[in-house]
Amino acid sequence: MRKVMVVVFAVASFGPLAGSAAAAGPDLPSIPQNCHEWNELLHIDNVQSCDGA
Numbered sequence: 001m002r003k004v005m006v007v008v009f010a011v012a013s014f015g016p017l018a019g020s021a022a023a024a025g026p027d028l029p030s031i032p033q034n035c036h037e038w039n040e041l042l043h044i045d046n047v048q049s050c051d052g053a
Helices: 002-023 035-041
Strands: none
C-alpha cells in the first residue's frame, strides 16, 4: 500500500511540472506550404514565376 501512495504522490507532484515545461518550449517556425513561402524562407529572389507550370 505504501508503494502505491508513493507512486500516486510522485505522479501528482511531477505531472504539472512536465506539462508546464513542454508548454514553455520554444516557438517553432511553420513549415512553408507553397512556392512563395519557400522562396521567402530560402531568400530566393530570382524566380520568374512559381504560380504556373
